[in-house]
Amino acid sequence: MVELKSSARLSSLSLEMSVILAQTDTTVGFLSQDAKKLYAIKSRPTTKPFIKVYKDFRSFLQDANRVMKNKKNLVRRSKKTTFIINNFSFRVAQPTINSQILRDTPWFYSTSANKSNEKFNRDFCESKADIIIENLNGLVEKSSSTLIKINKKKMRKLR
Structure with a gap:
């Protein structure tokens, strides 16, 4: 189900500025290409960056990102895992919906x-989202992704 607040059709321009509420591969999340909107919604300090979620490994590479040769298979095949490389956090996750x-x-x-630092509240989320995408199971808060910091020589699990 896709719910829009306006009757206008989506264009690529409006999508870039929209905030989407959807079930991600891990939990219910806000998705947007505009980080400023997400900072405003979450009342979060701008020094704390957001995770960048790519739909596939090819999109990750096309965005001029690189992974150490010995970690490529780990990143490509990972499920529900967020990686940090040089203070850049990302996840490769296929859309679940x-x-x-x-x-x-x-x-x-x-x-x-x-x-920030509170539980999932559907009323709050629906009021902040421009587009709501959900399936028959609805929006369910689940556990967050595993967080791994990697560099050339070692990996460290943070969460």
């Missing part, structure tokens, strides 16, 4: 759908 919007967009900034 069959949505044309999510399939057509190569990447989104992602954050959990709640106020």
